[in-house]
Amino acid sequence: MIGTGYVGLVSGACFADFGHQVVCVDKDESKIAALRRGEIPIFEPDLDRLVEANVKANRLSFTTELKGPVSEADAVFIAVGTPSRRGDGHADLTYVHAAAREIARALAGFTVVITKSTVPVGTGDDVERIMRETNPAADVVVASNPEFLREGAAIRDFKHPDRIVVGTDDERGRKVVAEIYRPLYLNQAPIMYTGRRTAELIKYAANAFLATKVTFINEIADLAERAGADVQEVARGIGLDNRIGAKFLHAGPGFGGSCFPKDTRALVKTAHDYDVSLRIVEAVLAVNEMRKRAMARKVAAALGGSLRSKTIAVLGLAFKPNTDDMREAPSIPLITALLDQGATVRAYDPESMHQARGELPNIQYCDDAYACAKAADALVIVTEWEQFRALDLKRLKAEMARPVVVDLRNVYRPDEMAELGFTYDSVGRPQQLL
């Protein structure tokens, strides 16, 4: 497994847990040293125990040396990062291409090389070409096997996937990948075999569609607010339609994270390169971009229009619960907009504050929700961590300078909040409930 980032580490640990012999390779010596000490560099429920158990059973090991493990492997997974390239939003494939070259030099015997990183359509062709150029004698098949796990539920998702997509037309390649996933296959996760380019596109299309679904309901939420409907009810009503489904219909402050923004941008760029406009996905990106900052205006509106000299308590910074990941989190543009409008910001997040300090240096970090709410003019719920779902509202109100709550995840009931004397605003619920 080349790369011990999110996907590499989770995949490697889970494959080992199936009984395969897995070596995770990373150039970062301090990271490998930490992993060998049993320290997990990311926050992911149960991952530490899974790594520990499989290291102990001698099925999982970590190294900075690529050559040995690759030469002995039946399959080599490329799971290095593909960040958005600065400037143009294309996926940066430098690491993928470098890994391909290095792997090619180390190959011995028949090996299947599998791109697990999310890579644009055609990258598998590039990887194959690089390998053939670097090592013309190698007996190698290049397959695409995109990973669909969600941060915060990565292990469960890896072990109970909706489907496993295997992109290669080569029979030998298919056989090796099928053998790797056999334990899941027995668990009834369907394996879908298809062409390599199609497999690559599936990953992007699925993420772009989910981004569309979320953004669709966000726009409906805005309309619901204006038209006096309740977006929670609308989402329930449309989600009951089997052709639509209830998932990903939660209105909020806009999507973020390390995948959706990056993957939708990369898909749009790929399409442009082929002279196709994916106009829906383009609209989704534009709408989502504007939404995050617009949430600050919502906070201002709840405080009568001005944020000058106001203290705002922000609960939740990570882009979603159960992760410490701050990448493209809605909290960042929201907080910078609050600061721009003259507010003082205090914040609390159970896991991501160490990550946030770099991105957001000019805010005050607090120890818990109540400390955060102290003397605040408004409290804004940005991430729906479980611990924010049942706050002691009386205590909260006593701490605050003004009892104003802006709930961007609709975790509280408007009537309850009103009863307790809060001025309460949420997303896509009628204003007259205020």
Add this chain to the structure above:
Amino acid sequence: MRISMIGAGYVGLVSGACLADFGHEVTCVDNDEEKVALLNRGETPIYEPQLGQIIADNVTEERLRFTTDLKTSASKADAVFIAVGTPSRRGDGHADLSYVYAAAREVASVLTDFTVVVTKSTVPVGTGDEVERIIRSERKNIEAPVVSNPEFLREGAAVYDFKHPDRIVIGTNDDRAREVMNEIYRPLHLNASPIMYTDRRSAELIKYASNAFLATKITFVNEIADLSEKIGANVQDVARGMGLDKRIGPKFLHPGPGFGGSCFPKDALALAKTARDHESPLRIVETVVDVNDHRKRAMAKKVAAALGGNLRDKTIAVLGLTFKPNTDDIREAPSIPLITALQDFGGRVRAYDPAGMERAKQVLQNVEFCANAYECAADADAVVIVTEWDQFRALDLKRLAAVMACPVIVDLRNIYAPDEVIRNGFLYNGVGRPLSLSY
């Protein structure tokens, strides 16, 4: 329950017949005397599987009647359903509510006792408030709660859908009205269809948001199909891979020539307009409407490309005219802009559809209508499959090739396996499948 159904169009007729079939006593009211006479003779004015039988059975059992007399019907009813048309208003795409308001006024004037008034027509958010205001202003002393109860049936499977809905949405905060509605839908509820009670405005929005989302889903995969063609991926597999994701689901991921019909285009447009009125533009839905409008005509360019770029003096055989199979409805069907574009580019068009030709004749000019698929294909330079009627799914390809001038198939519904068609000597072009498969 005694039910008065105002409007014997698609929704009114299917709803009325099915509610009668549950055992309710239903009168369908329509202004159109001819239509009412025809229905009373046992004929069905629309093409819809099972509907004729259900109407006949329930008329015989005396649970279903048709009349032009709104007064008698509505005054005796426990519930009056407004199921009149809400066409797109010419010029601006807003839903034309004049029939709804006229029905509300007329119903109000005849009510004698507590009656639940139900809007079943697809109406913009806030219409229920307006209907209630109209009724109140006409009749201050009658209690008549107004309920929104949008209908989600699909043409071609309307009876099945009415009887097996994913959900029944009932929008009202009035307890007595809920009780009446619950009683009306009890037979379905026992069948495990969930009844969702909500407020009226949310119920109205649910209908539009559902249709707009489904239109978005189709258009999303249509754009992915265009990309797949260019990059050498297969959109059928992309759709399968996406659809296996439970958060997405496999339905409505079939690429094609763009969505049509009497609901999606009208409802998506009306929702976009409503949102503009509330200064809350729905940019995704607006984009969907626009992309879909362009797509239908773009399909003619696809046909031209399959014939080397030029349609001048070419004969094109179009199979399928209705906006989908199992209906005779050609409203907003992709076939219409496709055919006019083929003609604009200089092509001669022959067409065949199992049920839609009568209606198509009123809209399309200079099209030669044929008796079956093979006659349609005679001497044609290309066959274009526009609607996926079952009878087009297993055409005798050898026979087809033999009658055509030039064996080219443009399959806008991807109902054939490319290699099979190519093996029979055709040039084949589907939607969103790699060009390498086509030749």
